[in-house]
Amino acid sequence: MIKKEKITKDNIVKFPSKLTDLEKEIEAVIFAAAEPLDIDTIESKITKKGSVAKSLEKLQQEYSQRGINLVCIKDKWSFRTSPNLSNIMSQERTVEKKLSRAAVETLAIIVYHQPVTRAEIEEIRGVAFGTNTLEILMELNWVKPEVDQFSMLQPMNF
Numbered sequence: 176m177i178k179k180e181k182i183t184k185d186n187i188v189k190f191p192s193k194l195t196d197l198e199k200e201i202e203a204v205i206f207a208a209a210e211p212l213d214i215d216t217i218e219s220k221i222t223k224k225g226s227v228a229k230s231l232e233k234l235q236q237e238y239s240q241r242g243i244n245l246v247c248i249k250d251k252w253s254f255r256t257s258p259n260l261s262n263i264m265s266q267e268r269t270v271e272k273k274l275s276r277a278a279v280e281t282l283a284i285i286v287y288h289q290p291v292t293r294a295e296i297e298e299i300r301g302v303a304f305g306t307n308t309l310e311i312l313m314e315l316n317w318v319k320p321e322v323d324q325f326s327m328l329q330p331m332n333f
Contacts, residue, residue, distance in 0.1 A: 193237070197223040198230045211251035277308050282317060290321050 194202070200221040205212060218227050231245070231252055238245045243254045256264050274282070277300075284299050285291055297303050312318040 194234075195223075195225075195230070197221065197225040197227075198234055201227060201230050202234055205245065205252055206254060208253070211248060211253035213251050217252070274311070275308070277302075277304050278311055281308050282312055285312075285318055 200223055201217055204217055204220045214227050214231070217231075221227075231247070235245045235247070238254070242257050242260055244257050246253060246255050280300055281296055281304065284296050288295065288299065291299075293309070309318065313320070
């Protein structure tokens, strides 16, 4: 025979209320804060009087087994994601960067004149350019230096 569970009228799970009003206020203040708060700041924002330090320790114990933890770093308190859940919280974002005019010109010269040296690129462009331009193109894997084991004293080709 299957037992049927009695569903409450409002179908809301009732969590045990272990927190005092002071602890609830502290929890709300820390949760709403944009940055970690020290004990003096927390005391200035709450209306109930009591031992804030003891309440923070109790809240820290309450949150120790949850998805978020109450942590104290350099005497300032804040909520942080539990370390064992940090892997699901990582977010990868692709950031598109526009190439500078110098980088586009350099890339075009390398494409049409390869292999080409830095001096030849500067001669064609008519302007000296910094190492940053080539570094950006190499970082994007659009340009690779040509390695020749016998030409240690010759300029590097791209």
